[in-house]
Amino acid sequence: MARIAIIGLGLIGGSLGLALKRSRLRDVEFAGYARSRETREKARKMGAIDRAASDATDAVRDAAVVIIATPIAAIPDIMEQIAPALPQDCVITDVASTKAQVMRWAEELLPHHVSFVGGHPMAGKERSGIDVADAALFEGKPYCIVPFVHAKETAVNTVVGLADLVGASPVFMDAEEHDSYVAAISHLPLVVSTALFSLVRDSAAWPEMAQLASSGFRDVTRLASGSPEMSEDICHTNAQNIIHWLDRMVAELRKYRDLIRGDDEEALFKAFARVQLERDAFLAGGAKVKRPERPVEAGIGLSDLLMGHWAASRTREVMKAVESQEPPAGRAHRSRHRPQRER
């Protein structure tokens, strides 16, 4: 039976297993590995994997697809470990929040007879771990696909197919673009949210303030509850981009400070009014990739996915959807990067 291996069974790895297993993929065995035996057993019992492997090498043996879903810092070790056991033409992907460093590791550590395609589902929760895994986690969410310039089309299509099977919307980009974009819309919010919480929490008046803190404070500081390992990994592997955005954020706060201190009430009002309008436009969803209707067809096998028949047609549909979506506020929303034709 065809096999997909999932290395790392936390929120993302576990959710991918659950989502793929309830998808239309048929006749595939899911082998899973996590460092903790307890996690492996939990994942198996809740149906995120079919078989708990005793080590990463065991999990990837005979696998057609390997999903690395460990913390970023563990990725190079895992790659080194599984490299000798990876079958010919195996497709490897990951789910890390930063991509440039991961692509360098893949280039350096994986054998040439396999294909690596970076992946990053833009989904998460403030809690981590297999206990909060959720088959619906990726529904309607963007899924970044980051291929090497020379990536095989079938390998890219396989990862697009996986993203599509879990209900996500594949979006293509290169690693540098990815890291600079997510620095702004994901990592900067993480650091800002964390800094806001630590600043207020460290105030002498915190006991009184905490009593008054309501949903606004809770929402804006939500990301401060994320896994510290993951936050540190992100900052470590995307430091330059994050620092760039932190510097800009400081400048932006100063702009608001000057507006508040100044006596041009009109300018302050206009600043708030413009942001409200623009956020409304953002929420109205012009930015969201419209999903094409799912074709009514029976279950598909891993070989269909790997042969690219099904995924390639899905890729074309996704591309078409991306291209035909209405650009909000006169701006074009489309991926600039496409996988290269197979050489």
Add this chain to the structure above:
Amino acid sequence: MARIAIIGLGLIGGSLGLALKRSRLRDVEFAGYARSRETREKARKMGAIDRAASDATDAVRDAAVVIIATPIAAIPDIMEQIAPALPQDCVITDVASTKAQVMRWAEELLPHHVSFVGGHPMAGKERSGIDVADAALFEGKPYCIVPFVHAKETAVNTVVGLADLVGASPVFMDAEEHDSYVAAISHLPLVVSTALFSLVRDSAAWPEMAQLASSGFRDVTRLASGSPEMSEDICHTNAQNIIHWLDRMVAELRKYRDLIRGDDEEALFKAFARVQLERDAFLAGGAKVKRPERPVEAGIGLSDLLMGHWAASRTREVMKAVESQEPPAGRAHRSRHRPQRER
């Protein structure tokens, strides 16, 4: 019949009307006024008020209690307008997000034969207006009660009673404390959330970024969708405190910047780990005022509220609850300010 007047029928005014009318308060007529005739009619039809008054003066005539729920900037005009029509011993309260300026206006503009007690329910939505009014808006939320030092106990008890009737938890403080606390837990998050959105939105890569922005970005920037009038009013009437916190926020972001740029991974990890733990403790709710059980009794009349019989006993219960609550993480959570005994 006893009358309560609500001036301003937006989210807060409308929700107070709905919540009070479904409370145990009996034999009270709610007169409401809003500048827009359409809003007044809507409020009446949805049951937030019994009678739509044609102007603010008409609404407060014969009122035992007046709730001013207009935007902050409109408060001085409203106070001037209603002052001549306010009955002897009338209790006036407001719902504004800042208190020092409102208390100065009350001192200056209201007649001496009425009692003003500042109020600020810590509840809101990112949308405003009567259409999103909600009887459950205040359930379990803190409700700041800001009395003058010389406030009459019955007047304070009346406003405590109102807060209690809508399901909120009254918390006493003075105006300066209030404004400094909410600057940190409400106004700073508002400006940070807004600045984060405008910064990222103004990026040349926004179309690509918007496509990837997920729930994290959405939550942290949620407050950017608030009413620009309200945001401007808040910044205008609490500028000094907000600027103080913005300066500290800039310094805090710099601290994280240095941690990210530095090579002490341990220090960065520890910073994230500490914040996660502390936010968990915060969410665990040690900071929340425990509500005493509601006594099983029949409906109460406005005269009970005004005579202070019922509210005074409720105040004592609330005080007891505040004092007996378990202090989380070794810190005491209790109001330092109590209303003065009537002179």
